[in-house]
Amino acid sequence: MFKFFSLNKIFKITSKAPKYVLLLFIIVLSVGLTEALILSPEDYKQSDAVRIMYVHVPSAWISLGIFSSLTLLSISGFIFKNKNFFLMSKSLAPSGFVFNIIALVTGAIWGKPTWGTWWAWDSRITSMLILALFYAMYLISWRIYDNQEKVFKITTFITILGIINVPIIKYSVDWWSTLHQPASINILSKSSIHSSMLFPLIIMTAAFALFSLLIFLMKYNTELIKIKNKGLDRL
Amino acid sequence: MINELTFMNGYEAYVLSAFGFTLFSFLILYVITKVQFIKEQNKFVSKFGSLNSEKVKYAQSQRINKEILANAANN
Numbered sequence: 602m603f604k605f606f607s608l609n610k611i612f613k614i615t616s617k618a619p620k621y622v623l624l625l626f627i628i629v630l631s632v633g634l635t636e637a638l639i640l641s642p643e644d645y646k647q648s649d650a651v652r653i654m655y656v657h658v659p660s661a662w663i664s665l666g667i668f669s670s671l672t673l674l675s676i677s678g679f680i681f682k683n684k685n686f687f688l689m690s691k692s693l694a695p696s697g698f699v700f701n702i703i704a705l706v707t708g709a710i711w712g713k714p715t716w717g718t719w720w721a722w723d724s725r726i727t728s729m730l731i732l733a734l735f736y737a738m739y740l741i742s743w744r745i746y747d748n749q750e751k752v753f754k755i756t757t758f759i760t761i762l763g764i765i766n767v768p769i770i771k772y773s774v775d776w777w778s779t780l781h782q783p784a785s786i787n788i789l790s791k792s793s794i795h796s797s798m799l800f801p802l803i804i805m806t807a808a809f810a811l812f813s814l815l816i817f818l819m820k821y822n823t824e825l826i827k828i829k830n831k832g833l834d835r836l
Numbered sequence: 837m838i839n840e841l842t843f844m845n846g847y848e849a850y851v852l853s854a855f856g857f858t859l860f861s862f863l864i865l866y867v868i869t870k871v872q873f874i875k876e877q878n879k880f881v882s883k884f885g886s887l888n889s890e891k892v893k894y895a896q897s898q899r900i901n902k903e904i905l906a907n908a909a910n911n
Contacts, residue, residue, distance in 0.1 A: 609899045616907045638855070649844030652851045656858040699865050707854040714850050812862055819869045826876040826904055833883045833895065 608685070612825050619818045626811040633808045636801035644798075651798075653711040659806040661704040661729065663813055665767055667697030668732060671739065672760040679757055687753050690760075691743055692820035696813040698736040705729055716780050724773040725781045728766055735763030877908045 637655035644651035671690045678686030708726060709719045720726070739759045746752040774781045785794040792799065844851050884905065887895060895901050 609903070612900050612903050616903060634855070638851070643845065649847040650850055652844070652847075653854040656854055660858070695865065695869070699861050703858050703861050706857055710850050710854045710857070714847055816865060816869050819873050823869070823873045823876050825900070826873075826880050829901060829904060830876065830880050830883060832898075833880070833887070 608825060608828075611685075612822065615818050615822050615825075619815055619822075622811055622815045622818060626808060626815055629804060629811055630808040633801060633804040636804055641801045642795075642797050647715055650711065650714045653707055654798075655801055655805045657704060657707040657711055658802060659809040660700045660707065662806060663809050664697050664701035664704055664729075664732065664736075665770060667693050667700065667813060668736065668760070668763060669767060671697065672764040675753075675757040675760045678753065684749075684753075687756070688824050689817075689821065690756070692817050692824055693813070694736065694740055694743075695820060696816040698733070698740060700809065700813065701729065701733045701736055705733060712780075721780055723780045724777040725770060725779055728770040728773055731766050732763065732770060735759060735766065739763070877904065880904055881908050 633655070637652055641652070641655070643649045670693055674686045674690035674693070678684065678690065705726070708729070712721070713719050739756055742752060742755045742759060746755060773779060774783050786792045786799070786802075794802070842848055884895065884901070
């Protein structure tokens with residue numbers, strides 16, 4: 602079943618893909634920035650401050666998506682006894698962490714003109730901060746533990762604990778009274794956001810997803826070469 | 837267009853700093869990842885270069901090693 606995941610085949614694809622992904626990212630980001638900063642309309646209440654949404658919301662979505670992927674990959678690594686899943690998980694984590702930080706910082710910048718404060722111990726903001734701590738613990742674990750089996754167990758444990766926080770982040774605005782508004786975009790029902798704002802949001806999300814793919818590919822290649830370097834030492 | 841970008845009804849400092857921080861974070865992450873990649877690649881090339889002919893033969897029998905070397909030559 603996992604013949605597809607042989608390192609030779611994967612490296613052949615991942616070593617060539619980054620330059621194409623980078624080119625596509627630059628194109629999509631350019632379109633997204635033009636839409637977000639110039640063409641999209643201002644909000645009737647928030648005026649031009651609403652434009653921060655085009656970096657804040659995609660960053661939050663992608664950091665949540667990446668953490669869910671880390672959990673899925675780590676658990677799959679354990680079930681199928683395949684180290685490659687852990688390698689993929691490790692390679693995804695840095696971009697997830699950076700997107701989490703971007704969501705927190707741009708959220709603070711957006712909070713000042715709209716709520717009058719940079720920070721509040723609001724349930725959504727606090728749960729996003731907790732997610733950043735889980736990302737940090739995950740990344741630190743890979744750095745401090747040398748024993749491979751031990752690091753696989755610890756990182757999987759961290760992701761399983763952390764994934765409990767993901768639905769809390771998603772539904773925090775419905776469960777508690779918070780400064781955040783309820784979700785404007787729903788996959789199953791009609792979204793309350795106008796198409797003139799939804800379009801740039803989708804483009805920016807695509808650009809951010811491409812960036813995380815680019816970082817994942819570069820990081821994954823680095824990890825593969827690291828393994829091969831150790832292999833050369835053993836010759 | 838320049839006016840729209842620079843005078844966002846008084847919110848330009850907030851909007852541009854949010855976008856600036858995002859793009860700066862992207863640049864930093866990209867540069868760090870690229871540097872790590874090049875460092876490992878160079879390490880591989882120098883280790884490969886120091887192998888004796890028998891070990892080179894064995895190492896070249898693994899396709900991924902050939903791919904890494906070819907990729908390093910292209911970069």
